[in-house]
Amino acid sequence: MSITLAMLLAAQTGEAIAPQVPSPPAPPVVVGAPDAPATTPGDPDRTEAEVQRSSAAADVVVTARRRAEQAQNVPIPISVVGVKELDATGSFNVQRLQQLQPTLQFYSTNPRNSSVNIRGLGAPLGLTNDGIDQGVGVYIDQVYLSRVAAATLDFLDVQQIETLRGPQGTLYGKNTVAGAINITSRAPSFTFEGRAEVTVGNLEFKQAKASVSGPITDQVAIRLGLAATSRRGTVFNVATGNYVNEQDNVGLRTAILYKPSEDLSFTLAGDYSRQNPECCAQVFVRVGSTQRAANRQFDALAAALNYEPPSRDAFDRVTDLDADLNARNELGGLSLRGEYALGEGTLTSVTAYRFWKWLPANDRDFTGLPITTLSQNPTRQDQYTQEFRYAGEGKGFDYVVGLFGFYQDIHTTGTQRQGAAASRWLIAPPAGGCVAGSTALACDPSVLDGLTASNDIRLKNFSGAIFGKLNWNVTDQITLSPGARLNYDDKVGSYVSIVRDAAGNLVPYSGGTARQAAQRDAIQPQAFEDEAFRAWNATYDITASYKPSRDVLVYGTYAHTFKSGGLNLNGVPVVNGVVQTQLAQIDPEKVDHFELGAKTQFWDRRVTLNVTGYWTQISDYQAIVNNQSTSTLRGYLANAGKVRVRGVEADFSVRPSDRFTLYVNGAFSDAKYLDFENAPCPPERSGGPAAPIGSPGGAAGVPGAQSPVLCDISGQWLPGISKFAFSYGGEYNLPAQVFGNDGEAYVGIDANSRTKFSSNASRSIYTDIDGYTLANVRAGFRTDSGVNVFGWVRNAFDTEYYEVLATTPGNTGLIAGNVGDPRTYGLTVGLSF
Template sequence: MPIAVNAFSSDMVETRRISDIQSLSTSVPGFSINSLSKSRLNPSLRGGSSSLVSAGAEQAVGLFIDDQYFGGAGDFEIDLFDIERIEVLRGPQGTLFGRNTTGGSINVVTRRPSKKTEGKFEATIGNYDAIEARGYVSGPLAGNLFGSFAVSSRDRDGTSRNITTGNRIDNTNRASFRGKLLWEASPDLDIIATVGYSRADETGPARDSIFTSTPPTNQSLIDFGFVPDNDPRVVQQASDSSFKSRQWTGNLRAEYKLPDAALLSVTTYRDFSSKEGKVSLVGVPVPTFDLGEPRSAESFSQELRYTSDYDGPFNWVGGLYFFYSDETRNTNVTTAWNQETFGGVVQSITFCPLQTLEDFDNGVVTPACVANFPGLFGPNDFHVNERNRTTSYSAFVDGNYEPFEGFTLLGGLRYTHDKKKFNVDIGGGPDFFWNPPTSTDIDPMTGLPFIGQTAANSANWSKLTYRIGFQYKPTDKIMVYGTRSTGFRSGVFDGAQSDPTLVVKPVGPESATSHELGLKSRWFDNRFQLNIAVFNVEYTDLQFFISSPTSSVSTNAGKARVRGVEVEAVASITDYLTLSANYSHQDGTSSGIPPEAEITPGTAPQGTIPNTYMVAADFEYPLGNGDSFSAHVDLTHKDRYGLEFNDAPQFSSRTKSLVNASLNYKLSSGFEFSIWGQNLTNENIIVYGNDLWFASYSLAAALTDPAILTDVKQPRYSAPRTYGATIRYSF
């Protein structure tokens, strides 16, 4: 296949304990995740990334499960189970998959019902009182009807302790099932019907608040009852928050075989909803800046695909695709700007008629402002309720032509037309960050903004994306290829950016153009595999959202470039030992970003990891009695990189040496026993960061000691060291 891809078989998924998108990211070089909360997960590949989370916003990396599209920031918190294979395709995907992407696609294929009775069940116990159960059973039902049923359940105590409430948080409590029916209606017609369900009922994420441990006297950390500590797994949040979700999916797949081709129809339906308590972004014992984003989504898609299998030199795939979604996002915010903090000063300058510029410069809120408008500084609730409806039509064709043996020309086109209808309801108390005053919505009796406004808009976008290239096979063990491919992310609205005239403006599509040269090869009687890809991706009309204490920007401007190299090597050292190594280098830059976005020229797009190193060893030894012993260990290192499209140190992450390992003993009777450990080095890997110093320090303190601007951070971490034991039975 002339494309850069990381493929994982069902055995690899099981051995590496890939159970969700976060755990998948640690096995793919150059792949990163940032996650502010359980309703926000933003993946990045080759610099293709996004921070946009409004209703209808689509991520740069798309997730497809049995050709069903999951593309919003709230769609990636999903269990992966009953897996046949996972393919991570790197680079723009603009000619074949259901929705265009700029960074790449994650293609998950689940097990097909089998024609003979088989199954596997497993149970796991681990630290943090973890209890997991998974399994599937598959086989014939009656005549030409076959079925399968798979379940997954994961329950684990929180990996952090909130000393404000005394509870453990960041726990796991979720369950899923998937049922399939396969009807072989005729020798040429197969129909597969799938129904899936998943639910989660968990606390919110843990957010550690890190201040200078012993603040100098010229700093004035406001007393929130916060006591500095050195334990990243001990937090002091005002509440534990909560996250609950449920999802139903349906998939009807019909394939009809022609003499020299196949016709495929894929119909999908999805119904998702979540409830999320407000998550503390500052991580202090009183409400300061807390945010919740419950969501819902209902979607339908229909694809018709023709795949040829001609004897001649030309073959092609073509089809039509329709997608509709109705998505809501309800952002609920509580702010409490302590009058002594910089946030309190900005709040007073924004709303108090008596506040003077001199007071602002001195970092002082006047007593008159506090007396006349006390509600400005207490807990203040605000909401942005969004609804987006997307209707998309596309037609695609992708073919290959072999003019002479070993050399193939590649080409593909896809035309997409998207229409989005958006409306938003905004309301709540006055807040400089969320609800500042304007000349058109001030109440003359109070001098404060009116509560509530609505806005609506719609837009259409059309785009032609393409792929051209070649592949050359000088031998059956060596292939070189080159491609130029394009992709785009559809336009989007952001309700939080509605302007004073009550108009919500669209952010246009983001486009990507990629050039890639690659080598795929096998050597030494197939005992050594070497794949190399060199790429250059250019992004134009960037979509991004940037916030600061004084402004927030959701815009569509500028460009970025990411170039790099990816190397994959697999060596069968002996019949029992396999070593593998992956390396990724990415170099990113940007230009033309508006100054108000406060992005330093040349900043790399979020998720652009300079260097990623991965090594792994797999050992399997068969015993004379039919049993076998196997072991796996892998190590990952990632250089420091930005989780967001800025260069603030609070938004950076790195992985020094993440180590996962397992030991397995498999009996001929079908039983298997495993002990395993993940993140054995117990690294505190940051998956999101905040720099809300203005909610904790006074302006005077910041001016006196600017170091606090980088010493204050509120990170969220991935899971610490976990370990356990698993028993499996297969038949």
């Protein structure tokens, strides 16, 4: 996604630029932003309106550096998407937004188990852990959101979204090593205005969005916004007769602006979002042979239990999950932002409270068998933040200094219960199999039926920082921008898992009967309390930029930064009854980042070409690992060697006339583990008898072969990122008149393509996802008065693709996955005034 896409698609709603408009278009509105300077490209044969439209990309105003400035003048790779593009492309959440931005990745099997990555970095794919920070910061109106679950909810009354690539921390409250998503809501207005949009489509899709703003007094203005989305599920559950994986979102936002003088303003904002779908089912995808004994692999176990999945073709979109499904997700809060013009700058204070409640129900055996009948981790989080920031300027320089404080309190109460088929599925049967009268543990359903783990997970997390950034204009063309951050983290957490059998008897950490040992192999009880991580960390960076002309900017950046350490709150190995609490702490990631970039415009700013090359190397990468000092095969979160991500990104756009626009954005990414010797093994090298420590084990995918305790995956791909990714599209319009209303008819297409990527922490032959292309088209009519009516088709060619593939518990070889949306279509009617 280019910073120019906001202008290329600008004609896609009633608020957009239209031909033959006598007044010039305004740049995106940013609270506190000065008017963008006028541009006067020098073609005397072009009208003033044409000049301003073609140069509009240069006037995209961003606040990436905590001051309002034109995006093309900021030496940071930024993608900007405005409200017009979000509406026209149906990008109403981060999952949709990623289709416009090749370097943004979003993966989710449910709102809690979600990750937002930039350039393949951010959070480990496949493991949610309360005890670590995200690598990508999500900010809404300058308030940091610590839970990525917010990314699954609808955007509420958004003005624009800036995606900053590369480490941030010397300008932003929370340190982030991969980048930041900066979401700006539409501000209260002292001029009465409003907008509304209604969409209907197939799969019973319904969406309504509306906002209204205006003055209460000469000094007070208010804004109200709401959004609601619902859609029938895309997967049919034959066990319940319901469609699952539906959408059911509601959100409300209000903001009050008090402006007692030109130098002082306060904005009080509150929001609430609720998501309550019957979700989230992963369907049968395939079976791949593991090293587990042949009679303990999926097909043999299914036959022994007289079970067959409802379909072995994932794109039949059917399942038979027999446990409850729910993904209730609530998020909201209050914020107070004050801005005061003080001296030669602006003093800003942002005070905020946020809450997040997660009330799930899952089927974690991924089948219609009663193996795991209850799996849920209800969570409550309360978050408080305070930021003070001063952005000032002097003769030949400007700067930002800030103080940031963050406190988070998380309480998760998880429950896992095994069912009547668990013993046969999880315990090795006798050589002759289960026959009448057998006393083998695998043949006795009562061994694991009703076995229940009650988990209590707590975290208290404080982070405080002082940070600053200086921009020193060495000459009219050369600027040096050093930055620094001093950060302190204090995390205290507990993990307690108590396991009882169906009769309520405690399962001991070690020892006991053979029956209890089998129960412990299914669910390991453990506990550690008041584990703490405390550390100081320093970050610094420097950017040098050179601007030889108005339309060319060249820059280079080096950043030495970190991702905060934390606690492993998903449990750690237990060896001979001893909980390995030394593995509860996770060291910070240490990051060295290099970047070179150029931002250019030519042909009277009708063409924009931005290119960035980067190299990021991380030591002590936070990942799922196995520990060589133990004989356990349990995966947990810890530090693992080195990772390197390098690549080239290019954003190109052209507007040869008012009638036609075109954009192409691409990314080449080389993302690898450089040193990862203690990784969990992929399914084809798991499930068999344990090989001696240090042994490579037997042949992959051969039943009964020995499985290594750990695997060296140095040189393998990082999960979730394609080597090549592109987004591209354009629009053509013509003057038209409908029912006596002057306007324009338009047709547009937006598409994205990506190559193969890995969907497993350790790359597996069973979980690579083939590349695919998605194309979305739209056609409609809009007027200068703000009416916009258009039809749309998403995934126009009905491409069959997977969003995520996952291995399932027990090393049976079952691979489950999330299938992407089929072709959808609908009609949108919008009005703004």
